[in-house]
Structure formats: structure tokens, C-alpha cells
Amino acid sequence: MTTTIAITGKGGTGKTAVTALLIRHVMRGGSVLLAVDADPDTNLPEALGDTVSRTVGDIREMVLEGLPPDADKMLVLESKIYEILAETPKYDLLVMGRPDGPGCYCYANNLLRGIMDKITKNYDLTIIDTxxxxxxxxxxxxxxxxxxxxxxxxxxxxLLTAERIRDLAGELDLGFKNIYIILNKVTPENRESLQKYASELDFEIAGTIPFDSKLADYDLDGIPLIDLPDDSEAVTEVERIAELIGI
Ligand SMILES: Nc1ncnc2c1ncn2[C@@H]1O[C@H](COP(=O)(O)OP(=O)(O)O)[C@@H](O)[C@H]1O
Ligand SMILES: [Mg+2]
Structure with missing residues (x-):
């Protein structure tokens, strides 16, 4: 059975940082891991210290535009996705790239959905930075x-975006078993009120990650967050979060 985790939230709140540190944790435990960067802004490879040259968005366009009408598009798309899957010793990485172009991608997205269902089955765990x-x-x-x-x-x-995401996720019936909020970049000054607001919104809090100046420095200097030392405050808290959510 594969477990799929999506990290979501407002821009700049720390989704990519949290994703990278969860990956840091999982890859040390030996699970077979697929990391997916589903943000068109594509920041996850840098946080992991990887470079990825082609995205699912690039090949989707090629498959839609460049194939003869009788080609099995699903098969071609699937084999191309395996080609661009970046394999590292600790995890595989897939970058989704641009979600939309000038045309409508409903058809391609339908194909992709089926393919992703198949691909994720090869892994113990799929972690998606959205x-x-x-x-x-x-x-x-x-x-x-x-x-x-x-x-x-x-x-x-x-917080408001978190609430909206929770509501939308419920309406869409995404089938997830658990939803948690993660409070990030927390300071001693706002810690208590933030936890109170999150509880008032009826969120289960998976963790409270302090503002970690080492993490901020790594990010600014372009050093992969995955290389943060064990004693980084953010790393320590993400370890706790991983334990709580059972990965
Ligand atoms: N716990 C933290 N402590 C300090 N800085 C953080 C922390 N989490 C994230 N940041 C910084 O906040 C900024 C946004 O983080 P990022 O993970 O890129 O957000 P998102 O992916 O949600 O847009 C980055 O500059 C990152 O270094
Ligand atoms: Mg990001």
C-alpha cells in the first residue's frame, strides 16, 4: 500500500521547506519515496539539491501536439514521464511544471491522473509539494x-487560506484520511495566539515549527535545506511531525 501526503497552504508559509524536511526524514528511514513538485514555481529540486531539466508540463504539450492521431497517447505519456523522473539513491523526483498553457489540458490531465495512479503504486510513500x-x-x-x-x-x-483549503478539500471529497495544520516560522511572541487560532478553526495541529534562522540562511545562500544539520530547530520539529503522522 502506498501512502500519499500533500503539503499545501498559502505561498511563502513554508510548504517547500516542510516538504524538504519531511523528505529528509523519510529518506533516512529507507522507505521507497516519490517526491512530487506540483508547484509551477518549482522550488523543491533546489531545496533537495537536485536539478531537473524537464517537467511533466513540457512533455504533456509535446504529447498533445506532436503525435499522430492513432498513437496511444497514454502509453507515450507514461513512458515519457518515466524518462523525466529524476532518480536519486534516496528518492525519485517528479516535477509537474506548468499546470496550464494556452490550450485546455482537461484531456491531458485525465491521462495524467491515470498514469500517476499507476506510478505512485511503485512507492511506499509519495510526498507532494503543492x-x-x-x-x-x-x-x-x-x-x-x-x-x-x-x-x-x-x-x-x-490561517484564512488554511481554513479555505480545508473547506474546499472537504467539498471535493479528496478521500484523505487525515488533515492537519502545521504552524511554521513561529516565534515565542506569536506561539500561543497562533495555536489558539488554529484550534478555534478546529484544526488538529501536527506541529509548531519555530522560526529557524539556520533554515532561513541556508535558503538565502542556496544551500539545500535537506542538508540542514540534525540539531536545526526546524529539523527537530519536523521529525516530531513525521512521527505523529506516522511516516
Ligand atoms: N521554519 C522556518 N524558519 C525560518 N525561515 C523559514 C522557515 N520555513 C520557511 N522559511 C522561509 O520562508 C520562505 C518561504 O518558504 P517556502 O518553503 O519557500 O514557502 P512556500 O513553499 O510555502 O512558498 C523561505 O525564504 C524560507 O527560507
Ligand atoms: Mg514552495
Whole structure:
């Protein structure tokens, strides 16, 4: 059985940082892991210290435009996806790239959905770093989410977006078993009120990650977050979160 986790939340709240640190944790435990960057902004490879040259968005366009009408598009798309899957010793990485172009991708997205269902079955765990918006939830290229992690920072907007994501996720019936909020970049000053607001929104809090100046420095200096030391405050808290959600 494969477990699928999506990390979502408002832009800039720390989705990619949390994703990278969850991956850091999982890859040390030996699970067979697929990391998916579903944010068109594509920041996850950098946080992991990887470079990826082609995205699912690139090949989707090629398959839609460049194939003869009688070609088995699903088969071609699937084999191309395996080609662009970046394999590392610890995990595989797939970058989704642009969600939309000038045309309508409904058909391609339907194909992709079936292919992703198949691909994720090869892994113990799939961790998806998502875009700030909510569209990816409604497009549902990856189905059967098990755990939805909603990241917020100490801003009102971050909390409101978290609430909206939770509501939309419920309406879309994404089938996830658990939803948690993660409070990130928390300071001693806002810790208590943030936890109170999150509880008032009826969220189960998976963890409270402090503002970690080492993490911020790594990010600014372009050092992969996955290389943060064990004693980084953010790393320590993400370890706790991983334990709580059972990965
Ligand atoms: N716990 C943290 N402590 C300090 N800085 C953080 C923390 N989490 C994230 N950041 C910083 O916040 C910014 C946004 O984080 P990022 O993970 O890119 O957000 P998102 O993926 O949600 O857009 C980055 O500059 C990152 O270094
Ligand atoms: Mg990001």
C-alpha cells in the first residue's frame, strides 16, 4: 500500500521547506519515496539539491501536439514521464511544471491522473509539494490522498487560506484520511495566539515549527535545506511531525 501526503497552504508559509524536511526524514528511514513538485514555481529540486531539466508540463504539450492521431497517447505519456523522473539513491523526483498553457489540458490531465495512479503504486510513500492556489486540489491529478498537511505562518491570511483549503478539500471529497495544520516560522511572541487560532478553526495541529534562522540562511545562500544539520530547530520539529503522522 502506498501512502500519499500533500503539503499545501498559502505561498511563502513554508510548504517547500516542510516538504524538504519531511523528505529528509523519510529518506533516512529507507522507505521507497516519490517526491512530487506540483508547484509551477518549482522550488523543491533546489531545496533537495537536485536539478531537473524537464517537467511533466513540457512533455504533456509535446504529447498533445506532436503525435499522430492513432498513437496511444497514454502509453507515450507514461513512458515519457518515466524518462523525466529524476532518480536519486534516496528518492525519485517528479516535477509537474506548468499546470496550464494556452490550450485546455482537461484531456491531458485525465491521462495524467491515470498514469500517476499507476506510478505512485511503485512507492511506499509519495510526498507532494503543492502550489499556493487551490486549483491543484480541484484538478486532482493525484488522487487518493491519505494525509493533507496545511502549512501556515503567523499571518491572518495564512490561517484564512488554511481554513479555505480545508473547506474546499472537504467539498471535493479528496478521500484523505487525515488533515492537519502545521504552524511554521513561529516565534515565542506569536506561539500561543497562533495555536489558539488554529484550534478555534478546529484544526488538529501536527506541529509548531519555530522560526529557524539556520533554515532561513541556508535558503538565502542556496544551500539545500535537506542538508540542514540534525540539531536545526526546524529539523527537530519536523521529525516530531513525521512521527505523529506516522511516516
Ligand atoms: N521554519 C522556518 N524558519 C525560518 N525561515 C523559514 C522557515 N520555513 C520557511 N522559511 C522561509 O520562508 C520562505 C518561504 O518558504 P517556502 O518553503 O519557500 O514557502 P512556500 O513553499 O510555502 O512558498 C523561505 O525564504 C524560507 O527560507
Ligand atoms: Mg514552495
Amino acid at each position: 502550489a499556493a492556489g487551490l486549483e491543484h486540489l480541484s484538478r486532482r491529478i493525484i488522487r487518493n490522498l491519505d494525509i493533507l498537511l496545511v502549512v501556515t505562518d503567523g499571518s491572518r491570511k495564512g
